[in-house]
Amino acid sequence: YPEMLRGFLPSWFAPGQQNGDADQVSGKGEEPSSPEIKLDEPDGETTPKAKPVKPSDEVPSFILSDDEAKKDESSSPPSPPVPSFPAANSAQRASAMPPPPRPTAKSTSGLMPPPPRPTPSLRPNPTTSLRIPTTGPLPNRGPPPNSQQRVSSSLSPNTTIKTPSTRGKVLLSPGHSPMDWAALTKTGNLSGVSTFQRVTPSHLKTMTGRKGKPAWSSWQGKVYNITPYLPFHPGGEAELMKAAGRDGTKLFMDVHPWVNWENMLEACLVGVLVPEDYGVGAGGESSLEDMD
Numbered sequence: 001y002p003e004m005l006r007g008f009l010p011s012w013f014a015p016g017q018q019n020g021d022a023d024q025v026s027g028k029g030e031e032p033s034s035p036e037i038k039l040d041e042p043d044g045e046t047t048p049k050a051k052p053v054k055p056s057d058e059v060p061s062f063i064l065s066d067d068e069a070k071k072d073e074s075s076s077p078p079s080p081p082v083p084s085f086p087a088a089n090s091a092q093r094a095s096a097m098p099p100p101p102r103p104t105a106k107s108t109s110g111l112m113p114p115p116p117r118p119t120p121s122l123r124p125n126p127t128t129s130l131r132i133p134t135t136g137p138l139p140n141r142g143p144p145p146n147s148q149q150r151v152s153s154s155l156s157p158n159t160t161i162k163t164p165s166t167r168g169k170v171l172l173s174p175g176h177s178p179m180d181w182a183a184l185t186k187t188g189n190l191s192g193v194s195t196f197q198r199v200t201p202s203h204l205k206t207m208t209g210r211k212g213k214p215a216w217s218s219w220q221g222k223v224y225n226i227t228p229y230l231p232f233h234p235g236g237e238a239e240l241m242k243a244a245g246r247d248g249t250k251l252f253m254d255v256h257p258w259v260n261w262e263n264m265l266e267a268c269l270v271g272v273l274v275p276e277d278y279g280v281g282a283g284g285e286s287s288l289e290d291m292d
């Protein structure tokens, strides 16, 4: 302090003790108001950095806390009295010992409690993923006995039960699977006629599957007897009956153009579709053999 200020300071005030700690810790004397530097070297160097003797003696102060001790070591120049790393009272050195109770108490009191353990009810139920549920309706069982569907249902046991399939498939009665149909078609002629027929549109219209007549349907100029296939049709008899007595090409193609009609109903081929006036002079509708 300048001389003029010294008079204002109390008599017990020693200039070297006021900022002594700060200067000693930094060791660089960056504080411009350090009284020690100015008093000790009034005419000397302008840079007080060349006074490391006293600070270096007092740097290894072991009364500092852990963090302060580390900071102190890193900032001070290497000197023999610097304690070895880690400090004797540092947490790293103490890590070899059993953990002190203080951090444990802190962690339990300051942090959120751990999430509750998952209860058995929260576990994914294997029956809901891939397995067929052991309860509830199975595809072949229909609705449960006390279900509203069963109560309100007026279907008789012999009626085809429609499933809520988005594709409109129905449950086929036993013995009417696609495999059963394939086996049946190999047994022989399912057309219901002994010879190939020339079928006029008016004749086709009468073959509706009602009033004791078989159901015929035409596909790309050929006429098929679809009656034997009705219980085998995955889309249901009612759907297939829409094509009875008429050309079923459009209906068929709208639903499943990938299905091979010709292959599946080959054994049901009745004949070919002919114009209405075909063979009028020869006596109208007749079998192909009659035309020869």
Ligand code: HEM
Residues within 6 Å of the ligand: 167, 168, 169, 170, 217, 226, 233, 234, 235, 236, 239, 240, 242, 243, 248, 251, 252, 255, 256, 259, 260, 261, 264, 265
């Ligand atoms: C007469 C020749 C027909 C044959 C051979 C036939 C055959 C089939 C076959 C094999 C399936 C199962 C398809 C699959 O699993 O992918 C099926 C399903 C179905 N068929 Fe037909 N069908 C015929 C005519 C029709 C007609 C005329 C209709 C409609 C008027 C129709 C409506 C359906 C429906 C709604 C399904 C269930 C949905 C679907 O499988 O895409 N079928 N049919």
